[in-house]
Amino acid sequence: MADRRNVIRVAILFAICVFFEGRFTFDSLNDAFHSAERARLPFAIKSPTRELQALTKEAKAAGLANGDRIVAVDGRAVPGMAPLTVAIDAHRAGDSIQVAVTRAVTRKDADVNATVHLAGDTIGAS
Numbered sequence: 001m002a003d004r005r006n007v008i009r010v011a012i013l014f015a016i017c018v019f020f021e022g023r024f025t026f027d028s029l030n031d032a033f034h035s036a037e038r039a040r041l042p043f044a045i046k047s048p049t050r051e052l053q054a055l056t057k058e059a060k061a062a063g064l065a066n067g068d069r070i071v072a073v074d075g076r077a078v079p080g081m082a083p084l085t086v087a088i089d090a091h092r093a094g095d096s097i098q099v100a101v102t103r104a105v106t107r108k109d110a111d112v113n114a115t116v117h118l119a120g121d122t123i124g125a126s
Contacts, residue, residue, distance in 0.1 A: 041088065045070065047081050052101065068101035075100075 042059035
């Protein structure tokens with residue numbers, strides 16, 4: 001009886017592994033085939049500080065500046081890189097997102113809100 005339980009446990013673990021491997025393969029292929037649909041930001045983000053770098057003209061026109069620190073995306077606080085990545089990955093090319101940043105200005109923090117347009121091949125801000 002104990003041998004049969006062990007076989008069932010191993011079979012269940014095997015099925016779980018196969019499911020997760022299949023899901024990983026599906027997600028990888030989906031990303032490869034739809035890479036142009038993934039959102040691309042008009043700036044780079046320095047990890048782990050969430051500071052903006054390499055801003056495009058459009059991002060600067062939206063009111064963002066190098067060194068700004070992202071504090072919220074679409075009105076939701078992003079306390080670290082993981083929540084920030086999840087918030088950005090929830091969008092597709094062509095979406096606009098609201099980005100709230102904190103800017104260090106001589107011992108005071110200035111709050112800046114900007115709406116940036118996410119694109120696949122071209123990047124813009126509004």
